Amino acid sequence: MDTETVYRCPLCLIVLGEEDKLERFCPQHPKNSAIVSFTQSMSDGSLLCGDRCNSFEFIGGKGLLYRHVNCEYGKNPFVVISKNAPPKLDVPEQFSTEDPKDKVIRSVRVSHWEITALRKLQKQVGDGPAPQEMWFPSALLLHGRRLGSPSRSVVVNFTGAKGVGKTFFALHALDQKGFSRDLRPIEDFIYCYPAEGAAVQANASEFLRTLRLRELMRLNQLFTTWLTPSTPRRNLKAAFFPPEATPKDIQPPEAPKSEEALPKKVESTRSLWAHGRDLVRELAEALRKGGDDDVPTAFQPHSNLTKLNQYRTLVLYDVAGEAAEVAHSELLEQLDTTVDVIAILLQATDLAPDAAERLSLNVAWNRLTHVKALPRHLRPRCCLIVTKCDLWPTDAKLDRHGFEKALSAIGKRGGLSLLCDEVMAAGKDGATIERIFFVWPQGGVNLKNPDPVIRGLDDFVQWCFS
Numbered sequence: 294m295d296t297e298t299v300y301r302c303p304l305c306l307i308v309l310g311e312e313d314k315l316e317r318f319c320p321q322h323p324k325n326s327a328i329v330s331f332t333q334s335m336s337d338g339s340l341l342c343g344d345r346c347n348s349f350e351f352i353g354g355k356g357l358l359y360r361h362v363n364c365e366y367g368k369n370p371f372v373v374i375s376k377n378a379p380p381k382l383d384v385p386e387q388f389s390t391e392d393p394k395d396k397v398i399r400s401v402r403v404s405h406w407e408i409t410a411l412r413k414l415q416k417q418v419g420d421g422p423a424p425q426e427m428w429f430p431s432a433l434l435l436h437g438r439r440l441g442s443p444s445r446s447v448v449v450n451f452t453g454a455k456g457v458g459k460t461f462f463a464l465h466a467l468d469q470k471g472f473s474r475d476l477r478p479i480e481d482f483i484y485c486y487p488a489e490g491a492a493v494q495a496n497a498s499e500f501l502r503t504l505r506l507r508e509l510m511r512l513n514q515l516f517t518t519w520l521t522p523s524t525p526r527r528n529l530k531a532a533f534f535p536p537e538a539t540p541k542d543i544q545p546p547e548a549p550k551s552e553e554a555l556p557k558k559v560e561s562t563r564s565l566w567a568h569g570r571d572l573v574r575e576l577a578e579a580l581r582k583g584g585d586d587d588v589p590t591a592f593q594p595h596s597n598l599t600k601l602n603q604y605r606t607l608v609l610y611d612v613a614g615e616a617a618e619v620a621h622s623e624l625l626e627q628l629d630t631t632v633d634v635i636a637i638l639l640q641a642t643d644l645a646p647d648a649a650e651r652l653s654l655n656v657a658w659n660r661l662t663h664v665k666a667l668p669r670h671l672r673p674r675c676c677l678i679v680t681k682c683d684l685w686p687t688d689a690k691l692d693r694h695g696f697e698k699a700l701s702a703i704g705k706r707g708g709l710s711l712l713c714d715e716v717m718a719a720g721k722d723g724a725t726i727e728r729i730f731f732v733w734p735q736g737g738v739n740l741k742n743p744d745p746v747i748r749g750l751d752d753f754v755q756w757c758f759s
């Protein structure tokens with residue numbers, strides 16, 4: 294195996310090593326479950342269900358699941374722990390919640406595949422003690438190389454002030470209809486980290502509510518009324534994309550329509566070229582050294598573990614605004630050095646000449662200073678996402694240049710002027726911000742348009758995988 298390849302648990306983000314164990318559960322062969330040592334599984338394929346079982350190819354009802362034994366953060370929100378009884382898995386089919394439209398408490402059924410899979414697990418555990426960790430699809434086992442080179446799994450930290458649109462954008466990144474070009478997700482996985490000390494019911498219903506949101510989107514129904522401010526924690530939203538990029542996927546975007554003029558993006562072709570160049574270099578280096586062991590992973594026949602990683606996965610940590618609004622957040626500091634990309638969101642409406650407060654700009658500046666202060670070798674790639682561009686509030690053009698103009702018109706002093714400097718430098722050598730994306734739902738958010746295309750989403754996702 295390529296020594297640079299590392300595998301990480303998607304829920305706690307630690308690099309899996311000798312002491313770590315995973316349990317696998319195959320819904321097609323529930324009796325075949327086993328706890329396997331991670332290192333051992335590299336050589337004997339014990340992380341797969343069996344020679345003839347293809348559950349590793351699926352995400353969803355038929356797909357192989359793992360849990361990271363003793364995972365520090367990834368606990369199952371449906372496990373009830375009581376004093377005198379063993380931990381019990383209790384996955385409801387429905388939950389009660391206030392309907393945001395008429396404010397009446399209703400019972401809502403959730404039929405996302407995760408609930409079906411967890412109920413199957415519940416049946417399997419029966420009266421025995423339930424493991425306390427959360428299960429995740431085998432394809433979500435993070436696979437990457439240490440050196441931030443192009444990877445098939447990209448972990449993004451989404452942060453920004455409250456209400457800036459993190460959850461809205463993250464949810465659309467899981468939805469095929471949010472995209473306008475060929476690269477579209479084929480499945481998704483959602484997880485809400487249970488709040489410490491909170492009642493099981495509260496954690497479970499937050500999780501069910503998020504799954505319900507996703508379901509409404511899939512059904513093309515209005516879901517924005519269901520968006521609630523998140524509790525100050527992270528949520529995980531993962532989108533799975535088809536295995537290989539076809540050349541069509543990585544074409545530069547079509548020229549924007551005049552009223553939506555955005556800077557021409559040549560980034561995706563550039564990075565594709567850079568990726569190819571890196572692979573050729575690696576291969577040349579390996580051939581020069583000689584010996585099969587040195588052949589880079591991309592050229593090796595599929596080992597049992599690489600079988601699992603056919604999908605490209607985009608993992609979005611959607612961190613509630615409160616965490617970003619304080620000067621120091623332990624949660625963010627931990628995430629900042631373990632993710633591949635830090636995406637800082639700010640909202641276009643804060644650019645209005647008469648905006649009452651510009652919280653999202655101040656938070657973005659605060660976040661940027663933290664990213665800048667990280668040691669080089671620990672610093673993830675960083676981008677800025679300008680949300681709510683359907684509500685673009687200034688006369689300046691909706692493009693990079695107009696954004697710079699609008700920013701400098703409102704803030705010449707203090708933090709805002711420093712934010713301006715960072716924005717001006719974006720994309721240049723050594724700059725903190727690598728790219729700026731402008732995003733908005735085409736046609737705005739309204740009842741007639743519950744599931745719009747999200748402008749800028751394709752570019753963002755392609756950049757993440759580049």
Ligand SMILES: Nc1nc2c(ncn2[C@@H]2O[C@H](COP(=O)(O)OP(=O)(O)OP(=O)(O)O)[C@@H](O)[C@H]2O)c(=O)[nH]1
Nearest residue numbers: 455456457458459460461517520522523613614681
């Ligand atoms: N018009 C418009 N509204 C948006 C857009 N993005 C989000 N919204 C709305 O803004 C509100 C807040 O969005 P959220 O995604 O919940 O914000 P958040 O950043 O997750 O907020 P917290 O979870 O509280 O930190 C919702 O009512 C969304 O419908 C956008 O691009 N355009």
Ligand SMILES: [Mg+2]
Nearest residue numbers: 459460522523
């Ligand atoms: Mg949110």
Ligand SMILES: [Zn+2]
Nearest residue numbers: 319322342346
């Ligand atoms: Zn199986």
Ligand SMILES: [Zn+2]
Nearest residue numbers: 302305361364
């Ligand atoms: Zn873990």
